[in-house]
Amino acid sequence: MDDRQDITAILEACAPDFERIEAALQEDFHSQVPFVTEVSGYILFAGGKRLRPLITVLAARLCGRDDGGVFSLSVVPEYLHAASLLHDDVLDGGQLRRGKPPAYKVWGNKAAVLVGDFLYARAIDIASSFGLAEISRVIAETVALMAEGEILQLLQAKNTGYDEATYDAVIFRKTAVLISAAARIGALFAGAAPELVAAADAYGQALGRAYQMVDDLLDYTADTAELGKRTGTDLAEGKVTLPVILAMARAGREEQRRLRGLFASGGGGEDDFRWVRGLIEQTGAAEEARRRAEAQVSEALAALAAFPPSRPRGILEGLARYVLERKK
Amino acid sequence: MDDRQDITAILEACAPDFERIEAALQEDFHSQVPFVTEVSGYILFAGGKRLRPLITVLAARLCGRDDGGVFSLSVVPEYLHAASLLHDDVLDGGQLRRGKPPAYKVWGNKAAVLVGDFLYARAIDIASSFGLAEISRVIAETVALMAEGEILQLLQAKNTGYDEATYDAVIFRKTAVLISAAARIGALFAGAAPELVAAADAYGQALGRAYQMVDDLLDYTADTAELGKRTGTDLAEGKVTLPVILAMARAGREEQRRLRGLFASGGGGEDDFRWVRGLIEQTGAAEEARRRAEAQVSEALAALAAFPPSRPRGILEGLARYVLERKK
Numbered sequence: 006m007d008d009r010q011d012i013t014a015i016l017e018a019c020a021p022d023f024e025r026i027e028a029a030l031q032e033d034f035h036s037q038v039p040f041v042t043e044v045s046g047y048i049l050f051a052g053g054k055r056l057r058p059l060i061t062v063l064a065a066r067l068c069g070r071d072d073g074g075v076f077s078l079s080v081v082p083e084y085l086h087a088a089s090l091l092h093d094d095v096l097d098g099g100q101l102r103r104g105k106p107p108a109y110k111v112w113g114n115k116a117a118v119l120v121g122d123f124l125y126a127r128a129i130d131i132a133s134s135f136g137l138a139e140i141s142r143v144i145a146e147t148v149a150l151m152a153e154g155e156i157l158q159l160l161q162a163k164n165t166g167y168d169e170a171t172y173d174a175v176i177f178r179k180t181a182v183l184i185s186a187a188a189r190i191g192a193l194f195a196g197a198a199p200e201l202v203a204a205a206d207a208y209g210q211a212l213g214r215a216y217q218m219v220d221d222l223l224d225y226t227a228d229t230a231e232l233g234k235r236t237g238t239d240l241a242e243g244k245v246t247l248p249v250i251l252a253m254a255r256a257g258r259e260e261q262r263r264l265r266g267l268f269a270s271g272g273g274g275e276d277d278f279r280w281v282r283g284l285i286e287q288t289g290a291a292e293e294a295r296r297r298a299e300a301q302v303s304e305a306l307a308a309l310a311a312f313p314p315s316r317p318r319g320i321l322e323g324l325a326r327y328v329l330e331r332k333k
Numbered sequence: 334m335d336d337r338q339d340i341t342a343i344l345e346a347c348a349p350d351f352e353r354i355e356a357a358l359q360e361d362f363h364s365q366v367p368f369v370t371e372v373s374g375y376i377l378f379a380g381g382k383r384l385r386p387l388i389t390v391l392a393a394r395l396c397g398r399d400d401g402g403v404f405s406l407s408v409v410p411e412y413l414h415a416a417s418l419l420h421d422d423v424l425d426g427g428q429l430r431r432g433k434p435p436a437y438k439v440w441g442n443k444a445a446v447l448v449g450d451f452l453y454a455r456a457i458d459i460a461s462s463f464g465l466a467e468i469s470r471v472i473a474e475t476v477a478l479m480a481e482g483e484i485l486q487l488l489q490a491k492n493t494g495y496d497e498a499t500y501d502a503v504i505f506r507k508t509a510v511l512i513s514a515a516a517r518i519g520a521l522f523a524g525a526a527p528e529l530v531a532a533a534d535a536y537g538q539a540l541g542r543a544y545q546m547v548d549d550l551l552d553y554t555a556d557t558a559e560l561g562k563r564t565g566t567d568l569a570e571g572k573v574t575l576p577v578i579l580a581m582a583r584a585g586r587e588e589q590r591r592l593r594g595l596f597a598s599g600g601g602g603e604d605d606f607r608w609v610r611g612l613i614e615q616t617g618a619a620e621e622a623r624r625r626a627e628a629q630v631s632e633a634l635a636a637l638a639a640f641p642p643s644r645p646r647g648i649l650e651g652l653a654r655y656v657l658e659r660k661k
Binding site for chain 1: 364365366368369420423424442443444446447448450451453454455457458460461462464465466469470472473474475476477479480481483484485487488
């Protein structure tokens, strides 16, 4: 089976949903301060894939509720995602975001932080408007965990003694928690039974972990042009991720020392990056990182087995498989 | 009547409430990441006056509900306040906060922004836990408005053409909205009728406006030692506030030109500050700014007239009067 074709077909089948998601996003992001609308629009409409809203919509359908109200709800995880990107880019000094200069480069740090705050708040406001306290709580907890994840990562920067358990605590908070929230609020919106809400949540968590694992691998193995942002940024920022943790465990003493030095000093040049990339490939760390991502995808698929086969289940399965195929 | 004594007596009468507020604050700010707990604690327990939580508690009582549950709710506006201080200090480069170096100076910008995000989220999470959708909405709207307020202020920096309407839009969002939210959630918690919720809200708004007007005046007229932070910071940051707007309107052409130049270049030295301070006093701008604050206090008192006389009403009246007496 050609998975690339498969995902294209899947996403095409979802085209009407994507259109309604775009319409809902356009409706809700306005502020009384035009500048806020402008900055929000810049990050929200910079070509995001809208996978998080799609997951909310599909999770609701998976749990048997298929009505238009879910589109308004589906913007919530996309707003949270945009808000976190605004803050992350300021904090990390990122240079490219979806192929464009990040908002803080255009409007300054203050604007990026404050519009991020605004989008977090709008997301929570929209979530509250559904009158389901559990949806509000999921979203508030998600924002708290996301902030913790960034902090954990910050505390661990330049630390090549970083272990897999810490890596997991970071990617759970940085990425998985938001994707699982997207699935969970869809299920809650549908009034699903607790065990099905938990299954939707487990799907999102595993999918999110797989997604971040692949992302961290691509930062070493992808082409900058295809990725839409520079490769090697994790090394430059001293951010220790799974491929490096696995390479450290497999490298000789000399190589470990060089790795440690590079992360401690935050990078080195193009040659150093090529060396790290080579080490990750030669030690088998890249392959092993991929296997970890595959295991997460299997978990995601297993979680979906709680639901009877259906069209939304098929699409969610396709999304999980696609994570392993993505090049950006 | 000696108002200073008056407020001391009022606050002493509230001592048992303050104790329960502190206990609730201690209970709820913990994170699974010890570092987050540490930074949160630094800002939360830096000697804040806890007036926002007290207002929530008193508003609930004013509306006839006096039970312990309100203390958990009362921490919400204090968390939002702490979160906004963390972000503001990073964005403004503030040098002193409650007499101590601000968190970003101790732990860096990233930590301050992210712990701010965490506290916003915890506040909303706690608010959602009451299962009253309206409380969640008030809090989410408040955070969005607070972010808008900072952005408005940012957009207007160095602009001495700033008018009073814009100043009002800023102080409503920066300060009044949070104090009114503190009052409103207390009333909502008590299950008050809509017109009483609105009266509590109006009290908080007027009190908040008065508070910020006095704050902005003190930045020119107080002693640094008494204030616990430096005076003259608004001038240094090019932040145009009410005393300056009023002085501009009353100053001669030459003085206007110098004022404009000082704000455009962001400050000048100690001599310039003394000159601005003198101008604000000599033109009568200081007196007029004070009168505006007094008018807001009258509005706050008028809003309380919707409630029959009671002990909590008396305390809320005392707080409103105290705003005019405060020296820091």
